[in-house]
Amino acid sequence: MSKAPDSFIFVHSNRRVICAWEGLTQLAELAAQAKARRPVVVMDAFFQGGTIAARVAELLRSATRAEAVFHYVPLQEPDTGSIEACHAAMSGETPDLIVAVGGGSTMDTAKISRLMLANPGPVQDMAGLGKRLNPHASLLVAVPTTAGTGSEVSESAIAGLAGSNVKLIFRSQEMTPQIALLDASLSTSAPPQVTAGSGYDAVTHAVEAYVSKAASMMTDPFAESAMHLLGRWLPVAYREPNDARARTACLVASCQAAIAFNSANLGLAHAIAAPLGALHHVPHGLANALALPAVTAFNEPAMGDKAQAVAAAFGGTTAAQALARLRAEVGLNIGLDEFVPSEEAREELARAAMKSGQVRMNPRPATLDDMRTILQDMRTPFDGQAMLRR
Ligand SMILES: [Fe+2]
Structure with missing residues (x-):
């Protein structure tokens, strides 16, 4: 049975x-x-x-x-x-x-x-x-x-x-x-960097809700649809602001991702994004773009079949690599060092992130040391592949 x-x-x-x-x-x-x-x-x-x-x-x-x-x-x-x-x-x-x-x-x-x-x-x-x-x-x-x-x-x-x-x-x-x-x-009046940042926030909602410990048979279809729509249409909306089909797909995906995370909650990327905004004034979407590929590389061993599903939705060989590729495609391929240049500030960030309730929803249990490693991996842009060898 x-x-x-x-x-x-x-x-x-x-x-x-x-x-x-x-x-x-x-x-x-x-x-x-x-x-x-x-x-x-x-x-x-x-x-x-x-x-x-x-x-x-x-x-x-x-x-x-x-x-x-x-x-x-x-x-x-x-x-x-x-x-x-x-x-x-x-x-x-x-x-x-x-x-x-x-x-x-x-x-x-x-x-x-x-x-x-x-x-x-x-x-x-x-x-x-x-x-x-x-x-x-x-x-x-x-x-x-x-x-x-x-x-x-x-x-x-x-x-x-x-x-x-x-x-x-x-x-x-x-x-x-x-x-x-x-x-x-x-949404056609939004400049490309706003489309990219807010779109990557929706990507992060979809992925974190999909792999969350509280994900369910009710939330997965919303999260999966959001991932596929964003994987296909976010780069188009970024390049061609007036494309009605791309803009509509992104808006519907953002809505679906929120329906999913409203019940499934979020994970380590949002745990990191909140203090990145509060302590270093990094816009929320950009903070998620800094965090999600490195967080996903950490999570992949605990994601089971969902790792391949995320990779497929965003068009890559691994989930982390696919998300890093999408990030680069929409002009967000920057590193944490641009915003948090010192080790002391990174340590403060790691400790603040660990206080978030979202840590408990993450598919792989994370310690403060794990968080330090993730922040280390976020320091410079990466292709998502190198980190999987850790
Ligand atoms: Fe968010």
């Missing part, structure tokens, strides 16, 4: 994913269906004064007969200060519809600020896993403009504690946007 599959828990609290090229226009219908009268838009400051902001204002005006209040999210990773500012803009309006338009920072800001409306007190009081948070009655529609975080369907959000290197994690089913509106035409 064959072994019974492991038991699992799968959670998904987003209600609807809509995918349509130039589907932003559906905002009017969604607002009308919700009978919204007090819309608030949380938008990436990149779009301030531009045509997308004007279109969103007009669509909401036509459906609600009200002028939407706009709050623009600064071009930086959110912290408790920027969250409080967004909450202050929202709280005067008692919104019944909140539309978040932007990348992960914007969507996370909207998700946390909205729940503050129903959970009075300092924002940091809402942080942590397993908190029971009150729901807010508004409809939250998330419109991602980059393919990366998958925040439009995930139950979590991250923000820094202002004035410190601490990253706060927020998680609640009440935080998930009810509607994810995937309009890949909005």
Whole structure:
């Protein structure tokens, strides 16, 4: 008799994913269906004064007969200060519809600020896993403009504690946007380095969810599809920003990867990426690109059949080599030494990474010494092959 599959828990609290090229226009219908009268838009400051902001204002005006209040999210990773500012803009309006338009920072800001409306007190009081948070009655529609975080369907959000290197994690089913509106035409304005960085974040979500200890028969198909779509289409989106098929594939893949990691969690690459961002201000996607090939080379002995599946999805002889090849193809082939040049700083990074809860989800148990070795391997760009000989 064959072994019974492991038991699992799968959670998904987003209600609807809509995918349509130039589907932003559906905002009017969604607002009308919700009978919204007090819309608030949380938008990436990149779009301030531009045509997308004007279109969103007009669509909401036509459906609600009200002028939407706009709050623009600064071009930086959110912290408790920027969250409080967004909450202050929202709280005067008692919104019944909140539309978040932007990348992960914007969507996370909207998700946390909205729940503050129903959970009075300092924002940091809402942080942590397993908190029971009150729901807010508004409809939250998330419109991602980059393919990366998958925040439009995930139950979590991250923000820094202002004035410190601490990253706060927020998680609640009440935080998930009810509607994810995937309009890949909005991502064509992203510069190639943004496409590459956010795309590699999605790659890391897909791979880490796929090989996680908490991966299951429910999450694997989402992770596998995301890997195949990104392996094929991320390089095309990087080279040809206006390719509708590539942009759509990357956006759908980013969403699928988030559905997978929402239940399967992540691994060592994200454990390293968080302090790389907090201590050294390395953008999240780039931090994952620095970490994932070296982490995967470490993990390969524990990945079983999945090692070959990752290699095949990204077109390489081994999983690590395939991921290093993809990283080079999208212009992210740089080493850790550019950001963390000293041994002392690497040691601090290793110790900070080991504190992450994601370490426990990694397929191969890792010690502090293992982490030091991985960081050593990340110092200069590599082809993924050399490290497998360790
Ligand atoms: Fe990520």
